[in-house]
Each structure stands twice: as structure tokens, then as C-alpha cells.
Amino acid sequence: MKVSKMPGCGRFGIYIDDVDFEHLTEEEWMEIGKLHLDNLVTVIRNTNMPLDKYQEWMGKWGKPRFSEAATLLKHYPQGMDWIHNQLQKDSDSISESHKTYLQKALRTIYDGQVVRVTGRFAEDGASLGLFGSGQLGWHSNEGGRLHFAPAVALLSGENMVDSATGWLTTTDWYEKQSESFKSELNEMVLVHRFDMETLNPGGTRDLTLLYYHNSGCGENDSEVPLVIKSPAGHMGIHLSLEKVGRIKGLSDLDSNKFIKWLWEELCQEQYTYDHWYTANQHDLLLFDNSIVMHRRLGGSNPNRLAYRIQYDYTYLQESAWQPYIQPYYAEKYKNEITEIVTLLGITDFKLP
Numbered sequence: 001m002k003v004s005k006m007p008g009c010g011r012f013g014i015y016i017d018d019v020d021f022e023h024l025t026e027e028e029w030m031e032i033g034k035l036h037l038d039n040l041v042t043v044i045r046n047t048n049m050p051l052d053k054y055q056e057w058m059g060k061w062g063k064p065r066f067s068e069a070a071t072l073l074k075h076y077p078q079g080m081d082w083i084h085n086q087l088q089k090d091s092d093s094i095s096e097s098h099k100t101y102l103q104k105a106l107r108t109i110y111d112g113q114v115v116r117v118t119g120r121f122a123e124d125g126a127s128l129g130l131f132g133s134g135q136l137g138w139h140s141n142e143g144g145r146l147h148f149a150p151a152v153a154l155l156s157g158e159n160m161v162d163s164a165t166g167w168l169t170t171t172d173w174y175e176k177q178s179e180s181f182k183s184e185l186n187e188m189v190l191v192h193r194f195d196m197e198t199l200n201p202g203g204t205r206d207l208t209l210l211y212y213h214n215s216g217c218g219e220n221d222s223e224v225p226l227v228i229k230s231p232a233g234h235m236g237i238h239l240s241l242e243k244v245g246r247i248k249g250l251s252d253l254d255s256n257k258f259i260k261w262l263w264e265e266l267c268q269e270q271y272t273y274d275h276w277y278t279a280n281q282h283d284l285l286l287f288d289n290s291i292v293m294h295r296r297l298g299g300s301n302p303n304r305l306a307y308r309i310q311y312d313y314t315y316l317q318e319s320a321w322q323p324y325i326q327p328y329y330a331e332k333y334k335n336e337i338t339e340i341v342t343l344l345g346i347t348d349f350k351l352p
Contacts, residue, residue, distance in 0.1 A: 001016060001019055001028075001032075002017040004016075004017070006041065008167075008270070008273025009271065009272070010173075010271050012041055013039060013167065014039045015045055016032065016035075016043070017046070021050065022048060033315075036286050037313055040169055040230065041169065041273070041288065041292060042287070043283055043285050043286070044284040045281065045283050046283065047155075048282075049284050054307060054309065055112045055113055055114050059311070060315060061313055061315055061316050062314040063311060063314060063344075063346045064112075064309055065310065065311060065341075065346065066310060067142050067145050067340070068105075075098070076094070087102055087106075107126045108129050110307055113309055114308070114309055115308045116129035116307060117129050117154070117305070117308050118132060118157075118302075120302065120305065132302065133302060135297055138240070138293040140292075141310055142289075143192070145222065145224070146224055146329065146336050146337075147336045147337045148289065149312060150231050150288065150313060150323075151288065151289055152289050153284065153308065153309045156277055156281075157282070157306050158304070159305060161277055161278065162301065163277055163297065163298035163300075163301070164275055164296070165274070165275050165285055166272060166274035166295045166296070166297060167273055167287055167294050167295075168272045168295075169271050169272075169291070169292050170236035170291050170292070171230075171234045171235060173265060186326070187326070189226065189248040190225070190239070191244075191248050192221070192222045192223075192240075193244075223329075224329075225326050226247075228290060228325070229290075229322070229325065230290045230291045231290065231317055232288075236292075237262075238290060238323075239293060274295075274297055290323060312349070314348070322334070322352040334351070337352070338351055
């Protein structure tokens, strides 16, 4: 196994080469996980990760977690099997709005918790994946939720050439600020408002809009602190371009000025890196979703296909993760994450 530094992402970001999943031990995989946790962004190049073992390997680091599944279970506590059964029957027990979403969203699932990222369609015209076309601006998955999942894995599949996945790390910038300005940043709270056009300009609308609004924000005017702590303990900025409506307590004018200035400060070459895919090379991309934003460049090929898992770092953490330093939001997060893992039936989760 060879580890090398990425040319961007500040002091974070690593490439790992020569990882053989046919002979990799669980102990070696957990060591890779701890290395990744501290480096925030990791690309295992030219991997022989078998697709049918993808979820199993990622599950050794933590449990898959999707907020919209928990939201559904609040409406339908009978469970996901019951929901699927009712959908097959076209039962009135499921609301029409949930039917519309689920009938489309479930077609994007490859297997278990693995979701396709593609512009392909089935013969009946249904989308087979999310974010099918166009570029994606800087964002965080579930960025408008306090209890967002902190980790994302993306396994490249087919026709990835001429597209890139990019990352923007925020810790180096944050640590350079004066103590007094850090104190101001630490008290700032973002009020989220979903904006599809900012996220995916010119992209497909129906399914992506439904999915991203359900999972990303849930409802407008949700509040999330600007500065949080990653599962590895790094402090940084939690931001998502398509969801920030304003800064709580500031006027729209002052909020817009500050947010524009902040993006200009963060979006510098020293903090960013875009990984361009090459032909016949299957890469496994692993990235923090707490204080790192990600984006897609290119991606116009409708047959582009990748596989995404969103999960926790539970088994890599030595203790429970508390991302929020503001007491009110720390307590709110504690209550929300307790409810989420209970609804999803996630056991052995380290609750704060």
C-alpha cells in the first residue's frame, strides 16, 4: 500500500495505491479508515473493490444512514418492509406525495444502501440514478439537517472520463483566523433554504429535486451552526452553497454580503482539489461530509455511472461524536440523533 499527498485540499487529502481487496484483512482496512478519518479526503486509486462487497466493506467503518428513511418511518412506524408492501399494492395507506417520491427514489437503489449516480433510464422511462446530468456546485449531503451523515463513499463505475469529483476543505482557513473572529464565526447559525438551480444548473429536475429537498434540507428555514467539529476533531466550516438562505440575526443584505465573502475566502486553489477520472480505472472516493464540501465538474455523459453510500464513522471513532460547540444545538443534536438511530434500528451507535 502506497500513500501520497493530494496536491490540493490544504494539509488534508491523500491518495492510496496498491490496495488489493482480494487479500486485504479487516485489520488493514480499519487502519486505512483511521488514516482517512484524519485526512478527511481519500482516493483509493484503481481499486479492485467488488461491487457486491462494497456495502459490506464500508459497513466495517460505520452504518449507512439516510435522513429521509427516518422521516418516512416517523410517518409509517410499521417499518420499511410494510412501506414497500403497501407501495406494491398501491395502497391508500401511503400518501400520494410519498408514493410519488418513493416510486421514483427506490428505482435508484442498486442494492441495500447503495445508490446509483447516473443519468441512465429504464425502458419505462424511470430514472435509474440521482444527479444524472450537469455539474454540481459545492454542497454537503443533508447539509440543512443537524443530524446529517458525516461520511460519503463513491465508487466509480462506467463512463466517468471527462468528469471530476472535487473537494473543498475548510479547516486550514478557519485555523488562520484570529481568535476574536473565530469566536464570531462560532456563534453564527445558517438558516437554510433549498435552491435547486444553484446546486445543479441545467440538470434534470424531477427526481433530483424530490430527493435533494427530502434528504438535504427537509424543510426550509432549518438552522445549522456554521462552525462544527469533524468526527476526527478538526474544526471547520459546514456549508452548502445551494441551501444557505441567510445568517440568523442578520438582514438579508448583510447575510448575502457575508456569505459571498466567505465563499470567496474558502474557494481558493490551496483548499480545493478536483479528481478527474481516467479510462479503465475504478477509483474509490472517501470523503468527510462535515467540514468538507464536494462538487462535480463535467458529468454530461448520460451513461456515466457511480455508486454512492452515505454512512457514519461509528467503528472508527474512539468516543461519541458531538459536532456542535453551541450548547443549544449540541443538545438539539443529541435529541435528534437519538431519535434517528432508534427509528432506523441502528444498534451499537455511540450516542453523545
